[in-house]
Structure formats: structure tokens, C-alpha cells
Amino acid sequence: MSKTQFQIDESDGPAQTRAWVLHPDIKTDQDRRDAVPALAEAVALAQALPNLEVIGADVVPLRAVSAGHLFGSGKIDEIRDILHDNEIELVLVDGPVTPVQQRNLEKAWKIKLLDRTGLILEIFSDRAATREGVLQVEMAALNYQRTRLVRAWTHLERQRGGLGFVGGPGETQIEADRRAIDEQLVRLRRQLDKVVKTRALHRAARAKVPFPIVALVGYTNAGKSTLFNRLTGAEVMAKDMLFATLDPTMRSLELLDGPEIILSDTVGFISDLPTELVAAFRATLEEVLAADIILHVRDISHAETEEQARDVREILTSLGVPAETRSFEIWNKIDLLPEDRAEALRTRADRDDAVLVISAVTGEGLDHLQHVVGVALQGALREAELTLDFADGRRRAWLYAQEVVVDEVQTDDGIELVVRWSAEQEAAYQRL
Numbered sequence: 001m002s003k004t005q006f007q008i009d010e011s012d013g014p015a016q017t018r019a020w021v022l023h024p025d026i027k028t029d030q031d032r033r034d035a036v037p038a039l040a041e042a043v044a045l046a047q048a049l050p051n052l053e054v055i056g057a058d059v060v061p062l063r064a065v066s067a068g069h070l071f072g073s074g075k076i077d078e079i080r081d082i083l084h085d086n087e088i089e090l091v092l093v094d095g096p097v098t099p100v101q102q103r104n105l106e107k108a109w110k111i112k113l114l115d116r117t118g119l120i121l122e123i124f125s126d127r128a129a130t131r132e133g134v135l136q137v138e139m140a141a142l143n144y145q146r147t148r149l150v151r152a153w154t155h156l157e158r159q160r161g162g163l164g165f166v167g168g169p170g171e172t173q174i175e176a177d178r179r180a181i182d183e184q185l186v187r188l189r190r191q192l193d194k195v196v197k198t199r200a201l202h203r204a205a206r207a208k209v210p211f212p213i214v215a216l217v218g219y220t221n222a223g224k225s226t227l228f229n230r231l232t233g234a235e236v237m238a239k240d241m242l243f244a245t246l247d248p249t250m251r252s253l254e255l256l257d258g259p260e261i262i263l264s265d266t267v268g269f270i271s272d273l274p275t276e277l278v279a280a281f282r283a284t285l286e287e288v289l290a291a292d293i294i295l296h297v298r299d300i301s302h303a304e305t306e307e308q309a310r311d312v313r314e315i316l317t318s319l320g321v322p323a324e325t326r327s328f329e330i331w332n333k334i335d336l337l338p339e340d341r342a343e344a345l346r347t348r349a350d351r352d353d354a355v356l357v358i359s360a361v362t363g364e365g366l367d368h369l370q371h372v373v374g375v376a377l378q379g380a381l382r383e384a385e386l387t388l389d390f391a392d393g394r395r396r397a398w399l400y401a402q403e404v405v406v407d408e409v410q411t412d413d414g415i416e417l418v419v420r421w422s423a424e425q426e427a428a429y430q431r432l
Contacts, residue, residue: 021057042094218297220268258374
């Protein structure tokens with residue numbers, strides 16, 4: 001095993017589950033990531049759970065994966081000594097672990113083990129705030145457990161959010177019954193269908209007042225919520241923490257010298273996002289699919305910003321975001337870079353109309369960001385001439401409420417109007 005990459009100071013706070021993070025660096029993996037930043041991200045994931053105390057972490061070089069144990073026998077013995085010497089209660093493996101591998105490693109180490117998928121599910125469950133978010137996490141967790149049949153739904157009887165994978169009352173190794181899980185999934189789908197119908201009604205209501213939707217997307221912890229709060233004055237949870245935002249939040253925003261929009265803050269993406277969550281949270285990301293403009297927020301100060309951007313683009317493509325949707329790259333956290341590098345990035349961005357440099361913390365570039373988004377949306381507007389009867393006050397009032405009237409002249413035949421509007425507003429007008 002490699003030299004320990006992280007040794008975390010132990011806290012003096014409330015009792016927590018002592019955890020150790022392992023990142024298997026598999027030489028034959030074609031999609032292999034740089035081990036050190038990958039381990040750092042795994043540690044950050046673990047630290048995102050309040051009831052975990054990460055004691056240490058290691059990169060484990062592997063020439064090949066052992067089908068039954070993941071690691072070779074020598075590595076298993078070496079890791080066991082480290083875990084026992086540090087009184088570790090939970091091992092977090094940053095990667096996929098099969099049910100057989102998990103069972104064998106837990107038996108060899110006499111310690112509970114959680115893989116990357118299980119950890120992300122636990123974080124999502126701890127953060128879910130809306131009814132839809134809770135239901136989607138439970139469904140994803142049950143689908144995950146269904147392949148393993150090693151744990152019961154202990155999270156249902158707990159006070160804290162979470163799935164019961166990492167300590168807490170009632171935690172026992174009970175083999176789940178597949179039929180019981182299927183029945184639970186059917187019940188959850190029925191409840192989720194009701195919630196989805198409610199969301200559809202809300203979208204239909206918004207369509208009657210068709211403000212453009214601008215969606216913030218990006219890798220987790222890129223600064224989306226900080227930017228969202230800065231622009232809208234909202235108080236969405238924004239911390240230096242992976243997956244600080246889970247449930248989507250929407251607020252109206254009147255752009256500087258531009259139209260009023262609906263700004264949407266979404267869950268952060270991450271590499272190797274569990275397939276269970278990609279499917280379960282598709283509805284959560286519906287606003288991205290319907291967005292007029294997508295703002296891809298990047299942490300430009302991060303060592304793996306290019307890799308993170310690639311992961312986000314791949315997820316957007318897999319979600320089916322239309323290729324014609326207008327998008328901008330927002331290079332955030334410019335304030336964290338040395339001035340010479342920051343200036344070089346500003347120069348690069350000046351040559352690309354689709355790239356903007358900002359700091360959501362200091363406010364640098366935010367006025368320009370609003371101006372660019374406003375211009376992009378105005379570009380989709382067109383002028384039209386309308387003639388209304390004097391008695392058609394309802395349509396005239398609607399046009400003024402939408403702030404699309406450019407000119408009005410009263411004639412003997414009625415009221416002649418010049419309007420500048422979007423295709424959505426024109427369609428809504430035709431439905432009146």
C-alpha cells in the first residue's frame with residue numbers, strides 16, 4: 001500500500017463513527033483517474049457526513065482486481081493491521097465493491113464497509129429536504145440494497161437522515177427479503193407519481209407566466225449555490241462541502257437592464273455518479289432540460305477542473321439536454337488563484353463569447369454575467385404588430401403585465417400595438 005496521503009486530526013466533538021478511506025488505483029482501469037485528487041475527493045465525500053470522523057486515507061495500488069476480495073491477501077492483511085491499530089469502525093472504498101467482495105472484506109477485517117455508491121446514497125439521504133427528494137433517495141437505496149440483500153431498512157426507524165449504513169440505533173446485519181423490497185418499491189413509486197404530478201402542475205402554472213429559465217449546473221462544490229444566493233438574495237445552503245445542495249431551488253431574478261428570469265439551482269454532479277441516482281434524480285433535473293440557458297459553473301481553481309467539466313458535459317448529454325440549448329461556461333473562484341494566472345484566464349475568456357470569469361464570493365464579473373445572459377435572452381425576442389378591439393382589455397392588460405409593449409396607437413378600428421416578445425410569450429398570448 002502507498003504512503004498514507006491523508007492523516008486527519010481527530011476531533012473533540014460528539015462521538016462519531018471512525019472511518020478510513022481507501023482509493024483502489026487499478027493499473028488496468030482504462031478510465032483510471034489521478035489517484036491523489038481522487039482520494040482527496042473521496043475524503044471530502046466522507047467528511048460531508050456529520051456523523052463520520054475520517055481518521056486517515058490511503059491510495060492502494062492494484063495491478064488487477066481480485067474477483068472475490070478486491071485486494072490481494074497480502075494487502076488485506078496489511079490494511080487490517082492499520083484499521084485495527086487506529087480502531088476504525090467503517091471502511092470507505094472509493095469505487096465499486098461487489099456484494100461478494102464486501103462480504104469477504106467485512107469478514108476478513110471484522111469491520112463494516114461501504115463503497116462509493118453507498119456513501120453517495122447516504123449523503124443524498126442525509127441532505128434530502130423535499131418529499132420528492134426523500135422518496136427518490138429511498139428508491140435508489142432500495143435498488144442498491146436489492147442487489148446485495150445484506151441490510152434491512154434501518155433508516156426508517158432513525159431520527160437522523162441517512163440510510164443506516166454508518167452507525168446509529170437499530171443497525172443490524174439482517175438479510176433483506178427481495179419480495180419485501182419490491183413491495184416497498186411499488187409503494188414508493190405510487191407516492192412519487194403523486195409528487196411528480198404536483199411538480200407538473202407547478203410547471204404548467206409557470207408556463208402561463210413564461211419567464212425564461214436559466215439553470216445553474218456544475219460539479220459538486222463548484223460554487224453554484226453561492227452564486228445563486230449572491231444573485232437572488234436567497235439563503236440556500238452554501239458550504240465548502242460536497243453535495244451541500246440536493247433539492248432544486250428556483251427564484252425569480254430581474255436581470256440588470258434585462259428581462260425577469262427564473263434562476264434554478266440544481267444538485268451538483270460528480271464523476272462515477274451511481275446509476276441508481278442518475279435514474280432516480282432525472283425528475284429533479286427536469287428544469288435543466290427545459291432551460292432556455294444553461295450556466296455551467298466551474299471551480300476554475302480546482303486541480304481537476306478540466307476533468308470535472310468533462311464529467312458534467314457527459315452527464316448533461318446522458319440526461320438528453322437538447323444540443324441547441326444556449327450555454328455558457330462560468331469560471332468561478334477566480335479569487336482563489338494567483339493574480340498572474342487569474343489574469344491569464346481573464347484574457348482567455350475575453351476571446352471566447354461563451355466563457356465568463358467570475359467570483360461569486362467577491363462579486364467580480366457578476367454584472368457582466370447578468371448583461372450577457374440578458375443579451376442572449378433578448379436575442380430570442382422578435383417584434384410583432386397586433387390589433388385589438390377596444391373591448392379586448394384582457395389581452396391588452398396581459399401584454400402590459402408581460403412588459404412586452406413597445407408602442408401603442410389608438411385608431412378608429414381599435415388599438416394597434418407593437419410588441420417585442422419571445423416564442424413562449426407569443427404562444428401563451430395565442431392561448432388567451
